[in-house]
Amino acid sequence: AQSVSQHNHHVILSEAASLELGCNYSYGGTVNLFWYVQYPGQHLQLLLKYFxxxxxxxxxKGFEAEFIKSKFSFNLRKPSVQWSDTAEYFCAGARNAGKSTFGDGTTLTVKP
Amino acid sequence: DAGVTQSPTHLIKTRGQQVTLRCSPKSGHDTVSWYQQALGQGPQFIFQYYEEEERQRGNFPDRFSGHQFPNYSSELNVNALLLGDSALYLCASSFGLAGGYYEQYFGPGTRLTVT
Structure with missing residues (x-):
């Protein structure tokens, strides 16, 4: 079965700290991977995608992610976070035009 | 350019009732997918509509049904509501089913509370 797992449920950082959020996927064959962000009171927005x-x-917004096939990982990174990055982050996988499978999300709190 | 819109924003229903949620896709999009997001969880795929037909379905019972209209808008219907159906229902639109690029745009969601 297809699945996406996110390692951290809640991450707390100070401004200017570096960020890495883990994501692992379990898919057979080709998979498209995404990171979405949901700011407080706003809808899901696409941060980046890998095809x-x-x-x-x-x-x-300065985010990047690295697809490591051998580790089935797609971790999200940002060198220096800002208070405005406080949000919930979701990793998701999908086939070309099929359903997306989401992780349970990571809540990021950035302290000023 | 209007993004994905959903109505209503909030809804309170009683167990056993039926509910209809509505979605208008982003301009130029023809595919609509519905997701259920329970508190503290990621969105879970319910089903996807393209060319007015259900194309894919997740692990949801038949109480969940949908429809897509010729203008690509869509409805999600839930019958015999259960307390566990309380969640944020998200609509996402995209263009087409074929090809290597598949990017969804999400609406703000409808918050359904079942009492």
Whole structure:
């Protein structure tokens, strides 16, 4: 069965700290991977996506993620977080046009 | 350019009742997917509509049904509501079913509370 797991349920960082949120997937064959962000009171927004090619993908707001096939991982990173990055982050996987399978999310709190 | 819109924003229903939620996709999109997001969990796929037909379905009972209209808008219907159906219901739209690129745009959701 297809699954996506996120390692951390809640992460607390100080401003300017570096961020890495873990995501592992279990899919047979080709998979598209995504990170979404949900800011307080707002809807899910796409941060970045990986379909193929360069395993290091860059998204909006300085976020990036690295697809490591051998580890079935797609971790999200940001070198220096800001208070405005406080949000919930979801990793998701999908086949070309099929359903997306989401992890349970990581709540990031950035202290000013 | 309007994004994905959903109505209503909030809804309170009683056990055993039926509910209909509505979604209008982003302009230019023709595929609509519905997700259920329970508190503290990630969204779970309910089903997907394309060309007015249900194309894929997740692990949800037949009490959950849907419809897509010629203008690509969609409805989610839930019959015989249970307390466990209380959740945020998300609609996501995308373009087409074929091809390597598949990017969904999500609406703000409908918060359903079953009492």
């Amino acid at each position: 193929s090619g360069d395993p290091l993908v860059k998204g909006i």
